[in-house]
Amino acid sequence: MPLTLEGIAKLAGVSRSTVSRVINDHPSVRAEVRGHVQQIIRETNYQPHAAARSLVTHRTHIISVIIPESVTKLFTDPFFPLLLYGITATSNAHHYDLMLSLFNGPGEEGETYRRIIGSGNLDGVIVASAHLTDAVFLRLLQDKIPFVVVGRYPDESVNCVDVDNIGGARMAVEHLIGLGHTRIATLTGPLTMTHGADRLSGYRLAMAAHQLPVTDDLIFHGDYTESSGMTGAKQLLAASPTAIFVASDVMAIGALKTLREAGLRIPQDIALVGFDDVSIAAAVEPALTTVRQPIIRLGATATELLLSLLASRPAAGAAAQRIILPTELVVRQSCGAAGMIPGTSL
Amino acid sequence: MPLTLEGIAKLAGVSRSTVSRVINDHPSVRAEVRGHVQQIIRETNYQPHAAARSLVTHRTHIISVIIPESVTKLFTDPFFPLLLYGITATSNAHHYDLMLSLFNGPGEEGETYRRIIGSGNLDGVIVASAHLTDAVFLRLLQDKIPFVVVGRYPDESVNCVDVDNIGGARMAVEHLIGLGHTRIATLTGPLTMTHGADRLSGYRLAMAAHQLPVTDDLIFHGDYTESSGMTGAKQLLAASPTAIFVASDVMAIGALKTLREAGLRIPQDIALVGFDDVSIAAAVEPALTTVRQPIIRLGATATELLLSLLASRPAAGAAAQRIILPTELVVRQSCGAAGMIPGTSL
DNA sequence: GAAACGCATGGGAGCGCTCCCATGCGTGTT
DNA sequence: AACACGCATGGGAGCGCTCCCATGCGTTTC
Secondary structure, eight states: OOOOHHHHHHHHTSOHHHHHHHHTTOSOSOHHHHHHHHHHHHHHTOOOOHHHHHHHHOOOSEEEEEEOSOHHHHHHOSHHHHHHHHHHHHHHHTTOEEEEEEOOSHHHHHHHHIIIIITSOOSEEEEEOOBTTOHHHHHHHHHTOOEEEESOOOOTTSEEEEEOHHHHHHHHHHHHHHTTOOOEEEEEOOTTBHHHHHHHHHHHHHHHHTTOOOOGGGEEEOOSSHHHHHHHHHHHGGGOOSEEEESSHHHHHHHHHHHHHTTOOTTTTOEEEOSBOOGGGGTSSSOOBEEEOOHHHHHHHHHHHHHHHHHHOOOTTOOOOEEEEOOEEEOOSTTSSSOSSTTSOO | OOOOHHHHHHHHTSOHHHHHHHHTTOSOSOHHHHHHHHHHHHHHTOOOOHHHHHHHHOOOSEEEEEEOSOHHHHHHOSHHHHHHHHHHHHHHHTTOEEEEEEOOSHHHHHHHHHHHHHTTOOSEEEEEOOBTTOHHHHHHHHHTOOEEEESOOSOTTSEEEEEOHHHHHHHHHHHHHHTTOOSEEEEEOOTTBHHHHHHHHHHHHHHHHTTOOOOGGGEEEOOSSHHHHHHHHHHHGGGOOSEEEESSHHHHHHHHHHHHHTTOOTTTTOEEEOSBOOGGGGTSSSOOBEEEOOHHHHHHHHHHHHHHHHHHOOOTTOOOOEEEEOOEEEOOSTTSSSOSSTTSOO
16 A cells, blocks of 8 residues: 555556656656656655655755743743744745754753754754854754754854844834933843844934933843833833833833833823734733834744755855844834824824 | 764674664663663764664654644634643653644645655644644544544544533633622633533533523623624623623633723622633733633643554554543632732632 | 574665666767 | 767666574573
């Protein structure tokens, strides 16, 4: 029952080689023969054995997503599911299969890495991580596995795709400045992560561009959690800002609660801008003005970059690509630019 | 540089077969020889070529998760990420690799299915879907691929793992009854999905067990979305219930908003119980009483079941297993049982 | 002390493919 | 008319493993 190339060849009255040529679209097969073989393949529902094939071609048509992130963060955040969707859809469209590897514990990492990479099962890897310190990068580089990083990575030789965190943050803060704010505070993410650091840079750039002073009391270092948004907002109030740029929506929602409890009206007393545009951002009261990042496109672009790498088999040491996708300011109520009546300026 | 079995054999001064025996833990290798070979393997960082191996063993040590769900639902819902985590962690722990397949469009399904399954790349499959009509089941059955369904599946011959939706719903409703409610309405999920139907069954069982009448105006058929929670609550108010059992937290939050707008206090004027225990459930005001399902364990259990299937290679037609995991009632404020001060009964 | 057995080890075959080279045929060249 | 050449096709080799069988040796048995 397990049909092989040879079997199809016998059925079609040709040789194994000819069937192989048909399957691999080799030009030198007579159209008539090709048609006949294709029909037999269709009728028998034959499909070449992947292992046998990759044993000789050294290609598996499988790529892997490696997520070395700690578990909790991973699954609270709507970021990864969307990224994963972008990646899957794209790899499927290109007839590649997708393997998913989470490195859960630090202990697991070495063993899992070896199993995943060492067995020759993979054509390439997408690394979704913001931690620059992860050992994975070094190992992949050393093992000469083609890979693409989602996020910014400082090493010039690494291919990466990121969203424009700096530009997005800058845009958000300049929007606040445009509304007349001058005392603008910021609630940052962890600066050990590129997006955390970048969003702060964007804030600084915008302030500097308009000669607005940035004092230490205008900056609170959070960690993207709602509770850090709450404590951050409380602390920032001491500097009596008229607006706060918050580096994530989840933190912004924490801030919102605290500010409300303090008796402040948003946006009349204090304006708020978030980052991410998670689904709750539009649902809270008042709806959150925020910076939207194209997460699905991020995954799709990373996948496309990886696949193009695989297709061209570039000489090692070739210039790596880095792609930055634009972010977009979504103006809702919390910044005070739009009116409280959706769709109008009132 | 690509090290092979033969290479290791030469380095160790033994034969290819002996090295193979060491790798596969075959007993008949002298302890001394075994140790020596193992050391060489460690030193050289050798790893057997997966494709070559599976060409002869017909095993790949790869399992796949197939999610035939439509995209939107998939990635709004925190269910899938958690499920995926349970699956990955477990398969990793058992040294299995995980492939992820989303069937996005109906058109894509056939082609993707063929690519995934037909190539012999997979040892087994976990299907995460609640739609009984999906063609995947039939194809998997027909192709004799070992698989496990996450969710209840009526066919006796199918292995499946589910959470106790009926019991959970029943528990929730009985809790409300215990608090003195008699006019209890319900806001259901889509009844084409087993969990939607099961949660309604649980409601009916609880009501019947206490001789409480269930009239049509006490039931609204929603679709798990927040907006259907809003319209559902509005409509159910006509029956003036004193409590509503809502089949999902997201819908419950929609209902919450509508009820508030109608001037009702929760839980004083109307009690509310949700289902799922998503992370926002604890964050809303008042915190939502809800039924928690062990999603990570669900994924882990499904994976373990599949792996045990693979290990035992049961005769086709052997009795399938169905495992039901218990759900748990999480009592918070919205039902009126706990007081408004967390941690106390006031 | 010879036959019988057990265990550790080596080498051949073959899994299902792709690739290369050899073959055969039709066409174009001189 | 003889040759070279191109293209379509067939078959051998081999990818890196596992499995089976053959071999050789030490130990038991009567």
